[in-house]
Amino acid sequence: MAKIYLILGGARSGKSSFGEELAGSLPDKTGYLATAKITDIEMEKRVNSHRRRRPADWITFEIENEGSDKEEIDIIISSMESNGIKTVIVDCVTNLLFRLIDNYKLDNMEIIENRLEEKIEEEVFDYFEYFIQRISKTDLNIIIISNEIGLGVVPAFPLGRIFRDLMGMVNKNIAEISDEVYFFIAGMKQRLK
Numbered sequence: 001m002a003k004i005y006l007i008l009g010g011a012r013s014g015k016s017s018f019g020e021e022l023a024g025s026l027p028d029k030t031g032y033l034a035t036a037k038i039t040d041i042e043m044e045k046r047v048n049s050h051r052r053r054r055p056a057d058w059i060t061f062e063i064e065n066e067g068s069d070k071e072e073i074d075i076i077i078s079s080m081e082s083n084g085i086k087t088v089i090v091d092c093v094t095n096l097l098f099r100l101i102d103n104y105k106l107d108n109m110e111i112i113e114n115r116l117e118e119k120i121e122e123e124v125f126d127y128f129e130y131f132i133q134r135i136s137k138t139d140l141n142i143i144i145i146s147n148e149i150g151l152g153v154v155p156a157f158p159l160g161r162i163f164r165d166l167m168g169m170v171n172k173n174i175a176e177i178s179d180e181v182y183f184f185i186a187g188m189k190q191r192l193k
């Protein structure tokens with residue numbers, strides 16, 4: 001029976017490595033849904049590091065469209081299913097959220113209007129509601145990697161606050177439908193569900 005796994009943690013906490021080990025322990029063909037948007041040299045290095053770690057027989061699918069293109073998610077998951085993939089790693093939801101809100105250029109704003117914030121929230125929740133419904137209807141084992149970014153201080157800038165709040169709500173919604181949830185800190189894991 002297929003399961004949904006959510007693996008949360010901070011940066012460099014071991015969550016992606018654990019997700020990859022978990023995928024390797026499950027039978028059959030594995031797919032990898034890469035969500036990162038390469039915005040600079042440092043991000044390109046991170047992406048290349050993840051690429052090198054993946055086994056050669058895993059099939060990688062990459063999010064390419066900007067914004068909240070639900071059809072792209074549907075096409076990718078349908079393609080995975082038709083290619084006989086049984087386990088999928090989604091790495092990571094944090095990068096997927098960034099893709100959704102990056103087009104708004106919030107990092108250039110000192111104050112964000114309430115209407116704009118509501119529009120962004122609506123777009124994000126609509127996208128992830130579709131994403132959650134879509135993965136819930138598959139026979140795939142889905143391993144979802146996401147960052148827990150709400151444990152630190154309140155960010156001093158609007159983009160940071162909005163991103164932190166949205167990430168927390170998205171993680172909560174994914175955790176609700178997950179069969180197993182793990183939290184990583186300092187390379188150690190704790191099963192939460």
